[in-house]
Amino acid sequence: MTTNPLLELRGINKSFGAVHVLHDVDFAVYPGQVTALVGDNGAGKSTLVKTIAGIYSADTGQRYFEGKPVDIHGPRDAADLGIEVVYQDLALCDNLDIVENMFLGRELMKGPQLDEATMESRARETLASLSVRTVKSVRQSVASLSGGQRQTVAIAKSVLWNSKVVLLDEPTAALGVAQTRQVLDLVRRLADQGLGVVLISHNMVDVFEVADRITTLYLGRVAADVATKDVTNTQVVELITAGRSGDLGLASV
Amino acid sequence: MTTNPLLELRGINKSFGAVHVLHDVDFAVYPGQVTALVGDNGAGKSTLVKTIAGIYSADTGQRYFEGKPVDIHGPRDAADLGIEVVYQDLALCDNLDIVENMFLGRELMKGPQLDEATMESRARETLASLSVRTVKSVRQSVASLSGGQRQTVAIAKSVLWNSKVVLLDEPTAALGVAQTRQVLDLVRRLADQGLGVVLISHNMVDVFEVADRITTLYLGRVAADVATKDVTNTQVVELITAGRSGDLGLASV
Amino acid sequence: GSSDSGNDGSDSKGDAGKIGVILPDTKSSVRWESADRPALEKAFKEAGVEYEIQNAEGDADKMATIADSMIADGVTVLAIVNLDSDSGASIEEKAAQQGVKTIDYDRLTLGGSADYYVSFDNTKVGELQGQGLEQCLGDKDANVIYLNGSPTDNNATLFSEGAHSVLDKNTKYKNVGEQAVPDWDNEQAVTIFEQLYTKVDGDVQGVYAANDGLAGSVISILQKNGQAGKVPVTGQDATVEGLQNILKGDQCMSVYKSATQEAGALAKAAIALAKGDKAETNGTTEDSEGKREVPSILLTPQSITKDNVKDVVDDGGVSKDDLCANDFAKLCADAGIS
Amino acid sequence: MDSRQTTTLGEAWQAYLNRLRGGDMGALPATLGLVVLFIVFGSLSDTFLTALNIANLITQAGAICVLAMALIPVLLLGDIDLSAGVAGAVGAAVAALAIDDHGLPWYVAVVGALVVGMVLGAFIGALVAKLGIPSFVVTLAFFLALQGVLLKMIGQGGSVRVADPVLRGITIKNVPVTVGWIVAVAVVVLFAALTLLRHRTQVQRGLAHQPLSLILVKIAGLAVVVLGLTALLNVDRSRNPNFPIQGVPYVLLVVGALLVLFTFLLSRTRYGRHVYAVGGNREAARRAGINVDRIRISVFVICTSTAAISGIIAASYAGKVSPSSGGGNTLLYAVGAAVIGGTSLFGGKGKARDGVIGGVVIATIANGLGLLNQASWINYVVTGGVLLLAASVDALSRRRRSASGVS
Amino acid sequence: MDSRQTTTLGEAWQAYLNRLRGGDMGALPATLGLVVLFIVFGSLSDTFLTALNIANLITQAGAICVLAMALIPVLLLGDIDLSAGVAGAVGAAVAALAIDDHGLPWYVAVVGALVVGMVLGAFIGALVAKLGIPSFVVTLAFFLALQGVLLKMIGQGGSVRVADPVLRGITIKNVPVTVGWIVAVAVVVLFAALTLLRHRTQVQRGLAHQPLSLILVKIAGLAVVVLGLTALLNVDRSRNPNFPIQGVPYVLLVVGALLVLFTFLLSRTRYGRHVYAVGGNREAARRAGINVDRIRISVFVICTSTAAISGIIAASYAGKVSPSSGGGNTLLYAVGAAVIGGTSLFGGKGKARDGVIGGVVIATIANGLGLLNQASWINYVVTGGVLLLAASVDALSRRRRSASGVS
Ligand SMILES: Nc1ncnc2c1ncn2[C@@H]1O[C@H](COP(=O)(O)OP(=O)(O)OP(=O)(O)O)[C@@H](O)[C@H]1O
Ligand SMILES: Nc1ncnc2c1ncn2[C@@H]1O[C@H](COP(=O)(O)OP(=O)(O)OP(=O)(O)O)[C@@H](O)[C@H]1O
Ligand SMILES: [Mg+2]
């Protein structure tokens, strides 16, 4: 690698009670690159993302940000470092409307009051830019949204801030054709702006389209960390399902 | 159509307050066929499925099952007719474990007691048949499952009963490559057994692989209802995003 | 137009005012609803005056609310049984401002502005309880447990003071445990007494219980330990429960405050006031806080033991049917109640 | 596109009906329950709808409205504060003793009560948020412990008098007639100005907004209620010609001011937004970087200090603080008021006004029953029955909501 | 693969520790809180740990344990029943009056009380499930209305005597010594046989199971507690040589039988499964074809009829039913007991044993304090403090759970 990683994790272990989910995971995110994190269902991808974001605390292991060791004790710390996350389980407040959810935690203010007018206009623009045209009103409660609409709100919520690293956990799972297109374009655009982007997806076509690097998790272990151009679709699928493919992958499975 | 539809809906309208979501929707499910229901995010696919399942009551319209008009007032009625549904929002009880969720509402009994042993063995076999190998124990609470594992449980819960119509709302959205394969095979197998299967998906490759017919929804209206072999991928995408494609689709959009 | 309000009499005298009575609660004692209300209603109906009787259910705010609405309803004489002096005083203050005459019933409102006071003497009740226990214990040395009324009720404090003023003088008696029972709660009283009893290893010869309800709770535990009837227990209010326990010999005494008598006195005074006359008094009571002598109609409480249970029945304090139901028929007969 | 951007009154009315059908009922169901109560009691008692009794009702409702409002932020988080009533009484006792025993002026005493409330709230909040003990248990413990503290402060069987003319005046004095009118007009004008201004900005920037006609109807409605009530209360309602009673009771101003303050706090500030978020989905709020513990502690601080104000109002009305003040069923009634008003015990859903509307419902039951003069067992039964009646009017008018699947 | 399929005791212990770390704590935290209470009171009072006082404690805990257990199904749905205490007292009053006034035998009276409980519960449940009124409001209304009914039923006499030797005997009589031993041994043997049989099936069919060693430890633990308690209680504990008191109080059998029944119902039947499902996710349960309304009504029927048993136990202990029975803070204590035991007020999480353990905690506080004979205000404060102590032991030992993200 020529550039230094923006975010790096070394030797991460994470257990839930007796279940050991992550084993000595090393993971790096480079500026200006899209790193795809792939793996079978239950491989530990979301757990890794949540560990990075400070939702879970790792049992062992060290995190480095821009080369310096950092402690991340909660989502607040991660946000302060400029790490933004779109979670697989979305994490929206069903009792709030779209605007309120999109600006949650960083509401725009006008003196002591919330600046509802500006937030509302900006929310509307953002949704339009993500090709969502079926939302009747941005003042609709998110509980009444369709699956894809919810996912768009979650993406809009996390992606549109000045951040350095963006982690997207299966952001296009529920999206339609056009919306998926927009999100993939967005992912590429963010990387081109110099951000470090992590994309989790089960769709290999998408992965091969936008990713610069691919990191494969197999049963909580990193099976391979390779440049996209060096591998084929089949190889990656083998890494995902079996943990190894030819001389790539885990030594003994 | 040579055969008669198993399930048919005519002139379904559904509004949530001021929001008119379904407009005069006609929809038919044929035995032995996979009908794909496609449409943009927010087009009304899930609403249609829930209306069929009795979760929502339609404002107007009529339902026919095996040619006879029927009233469906709740999920119980739908189940009694032999209609099974995998919902997009999964609907699992987070406080129950995998076995308990899979058999919810049709627990196996042994005298006055639950037959835990049989249920547990059967749950385990089912999960294995769906290629899920990362689940540590079927006695794990579903709250601790990964996104894909949860989806598999939801599928297993609804698909493995003797039913006549199966509706799957984006069943493979969170699934890995191998698991998706299994579910698509399962869908085909169910249709081959003579069931009527409805598959909702945003993945056109999957749709074209398994579906016999494609029904497209556009802003709550049926844009087209065609045999898969008569259309191309591009045509369907146009129908989804614009409501018409050449002489297919809605008259005036 | 409810059945028990008296304002349906179209022939009531136009010049007589309307009388309002606010009773305190339904829990500390049953007398308010079962004795006072009927006695007052009877007297008022006979006199043909308009009246309203309400119960504050132990809630001072509610009493103020009732007072407001009675004044709104146009009463000219208001009698209250205060839940405590300060809330009572505030009601009387409001009433006086609106030209309504007030009577303190049963409990004196310290610092209040009532025109009259009609009552039994509460300290005297405590003294009677103390003397009663002394009689039942006789000359023996005795460990005594005190089970007082609610810690938030000033009357309970007065009863207890009265009893102590008698029992503390007798050096043979030792206070081995004393607890106040929150809200006069009979259920809690059982546990409280059981624990006091356990603490002293059952070495108890007499129990001061502030009223018949608490006495019943004490007796429940004494029965469990085979001590009922052997350890004298005091009471108050001459309720069916208390009198039956006296007849059985489980309770040593009770104190009877004839509600009929007291209600009669109140009705007489209130009717006089409503008609614009003065009420007859038999003394004054000192209001230590308000520094004034309140014109009073004072009645004497009566100590009840097995020998004079009959008096209560004769006075109408309890009905014979209630008292002598089932197993108690024979005991009643033995006590000369027929 | 936006259904709210209709313009004529007819369309607005149609849109309103649609919103109702869609489950967005606003304050309507609870208000409907209240209206039913007024009709019932108004027809059973001649006195119920007189100016004097309406004024009584206002003073009687003061303490419970404020207490229910105090509970709203706590309930919004899905927590409960069983100790609020007694904590309020402790606050009131502190204030009363400060005046009585130490001769401090009333405002110092009130500040003292508020500080005591805050400290207690911070304690409770810390136990709930930091130790993770369920709030039901923590506040049950405080409910008991504070009764002991109150008993100790006031003494067995005793009570502390509230003689200070200002504090006592909250519930027994009235605002001078002219001042009352000035305030009433000011409230109406201010409300009109603010809503119209907001509406103009929304229209100019093309945002979601209610139709102008609906806004005008709302303004008119407020004007009728505020000015009507003022007119009613500014008439002499005394039965005693030598002792005129007229004007708006001071307590109404206190409740009104708190309602405005709470509404602003909850719906217009970042803090309020975060309270709703934590109540709606605690994990989502945490992931959005909200300091959940701080929010949880803060709602108890707000609750307990506002409860102190409620305690002072109650003390002012009763003229004293006694060891049983704030105990008994006070808190159940206050929570019941909030729930009847429309607040959910599961968090995330509720408004400051719910406490006030529900509080008035509860106070109306006591007030109306007080006029009917029944035996006390009947009073218990009727109180329960009427409470159920008010709640079922509310529930039935909300029904469509769940029928339409919004849950 | 399955972490529970370990075999040696050492491994089992390790697996147990892991499960604890993972948040699966079972009854441990609440029991720990109880142990702390026993240590505190045992060191403050010599009498606390005597056989006599332990027997007292059992009788005193009876009513609240049963009431808390009655509430568990309701709480499992995320509902609450504020009226259960008073409803129980109404049931007890019905039973007492049936015996007193109508001379009916005790079993008829008890059936009558149960029927009254069921009818009341069905009413409450229907209002909650069918009309959709929040259970807090419905049961607050019933709490009030039933106090009126109780007052009416027993108002004139002030209290109804419970003189029937069988009913009274529940709390003041004891099981004959030999019978006590037989029951105790039978319980232990039955428990051992059932768990071992179950374990064998699980092993044979290759299902998830606990290690045999852990099961043996559990059986041993139960044996020690049951036989130890029986031994303690079968010694004469009377202070009066002429009036021997020995044996297990009958009430312990009643509570034990109800515990077994509730545990079976909730964890081994389809009905119980559905209760958990509705409490965990009502919409998911509905979609699974469960009749949610029927479940909601049924829990109130169960709650109120079991509450009637609790009311009868309370009446047996006090020897009477009075108008204040079941009122006051009875219900808050019972809910507090369930919560301390580990049941969640948000539904979906709780066990029958939570009510029993929590009920014993609450009863222990009153029992221990009663031996210390302090001033009233100190009693209040200490009750609150000790409740908090027990709850925080519980909360602290549960902490890892949320730390590990399971929430
Ligand atoms: N809180 C928890 N407690 C116990 N086990 C857990 C918990 N969270 C996750 N797991 C387990 O850890 C494993 C990894 O889960 P994770 O959600 O990271 O998978 P994933 O790679 O994101 O899968 P998917 O593609 O399905 O989203 C799974 O086997 C899951 O069951
Ligand atoms: N309860 C509701 N109240 C109001 N509007 C609703 C409600 N449910 C759905 N909608 C609206 O109805 C429209 C259709 O929603 P639906 O969930 O059926 O879409 P979908 O076709 O399944 O989309 P997706 O592909 O994103 O799942 C959306 O615009 C949504 O916002
Ligand atoms: Mg995942």
Ligand SMILES: [Mg+2]
């Ligand atoms: Mg959908």
